Amino acid sequence: VVIRGMQHDAITPDLTTGVYYEYDLQRTFILLSHKGKQVLITISKQVDKSNIGKKGVIIGKDDEWNYYYSNEPGSAKTGLGWVKSYIYDFFSVGVYVEVGTSQPMVRSGMFQWIRAGWSGINFAPTEHIIIGMKRYARNFRLIMESPKLPSVEQIASVYQRLAALPSYDLKQKYAALQQAQKSLAVQSGKIREGQTKKTDAYDKIPKEQIIEELMLEYFKIAIGKNSLIEKKQFLALIDS
Known part of the structure; x- marks a missing residue:
């Protein structure tokens, strides 16, 4: 089964800069069977560049999911208030594989590439991408595994x-x-x-x-x- 479509994403403030963005993605979902187990593959590709990055604030602990959105361009991080940043390109592949255990379980893997910054220059270091992926995985698991x-x-x-x-x-x-x-x-x-x-x-x-x-x-x-x-x-x- 293959499903294709468009998705509009609005992300929460970044852990490092506090900047948040909105952008459009081309999404593809592929559901297949491999050795008797279901496998879901997701592919995401950004369409054009994002809107201008805006100042956001993570209030309290990140896992409390409380954020403030200023709707003002720039970054709330000291010294970067002037920044006019964008996500220029983003590409992601996710793989979710059914695991053969007594209880329903899924093992997943994620691959991401991103080019973001200002004046056309990429200022997205690898460690920031990894931090963001771990943040996503932590919250995704919390939601999907919640009995509520x-x-x-x-x-x-x-x-x-x-x-x-x-x-x-x-x-x-x-x-x-x-x-x-x-x-x-x-x-x-x-x-x-x-x-x-x-x-x-x-x-x-x-x-x-x-x-x-x-x-x-x-x-x-x-x-x-x-x-x-x-x-x-x-x-x-x-x-x-």
């Missing part, structure tokens, strides 16, 4: 409900989330009060980004992590 992980149908249903919400309701909930992110970022000392965006700036945030950030809170609630949105409020939002 919702079904595919449930996840799709929540996304569709958020996408169908009136713009006012969606932005109101997003403003509350952003306020919580901002407060945590200021308390942590990662940013100053004057550096945070004003409430009216939320109108400029793309709807897709709003839904992505709210979906992250949904996953946090679903698998038992602390969310910046109160559980009852979020459930009321998607059930309304």
Whole structure:
């Protein structure tokens, strides 16, 4: 089975620079059988360069999944606020192989190539790529192995409900989330009060980004992590 399509990615702030990007990927999924076991191969190739890198902040520990997105170009890292960076090219191959054990298990491997930086020059060292891959693998495993992980149908249903919400309701909930992110970022000392965006700036945030950030809170609630949105409020939002 071969499936091809396009995917829009918006990544969380980088562990080293705090920069986050958005870009489009050509994706190919290949499902095959090898020696009686299922194998999934995924291939990803970036289309054109990313949007300009923007300042982001990881709030607290990275595994708490709390981030602040400034929507401002540059890097929050000292001395790099002026940087106008891009991901110029990205290519990835993932291999997932069913393992013959008494319990369902999958062994996986990932290969990635990336060219990112500014002024057309690549400033992405190998060690940063490896750190990012380990970060991805850690979170991917946490989600996929969680006994509380919702079904595919449930996840799709929540996304569709958020996408169908009136713009006012969606932005109101997003403003509350952003306020919580901002407060945590200021308390942590990662940013100053004057550096945070004003409430009216939320109108400029793309709807897709709003839904992505709210979906992250949904996953946090679903698998038992602390969310910046109160559980009852979020459930009321998607059930309304």
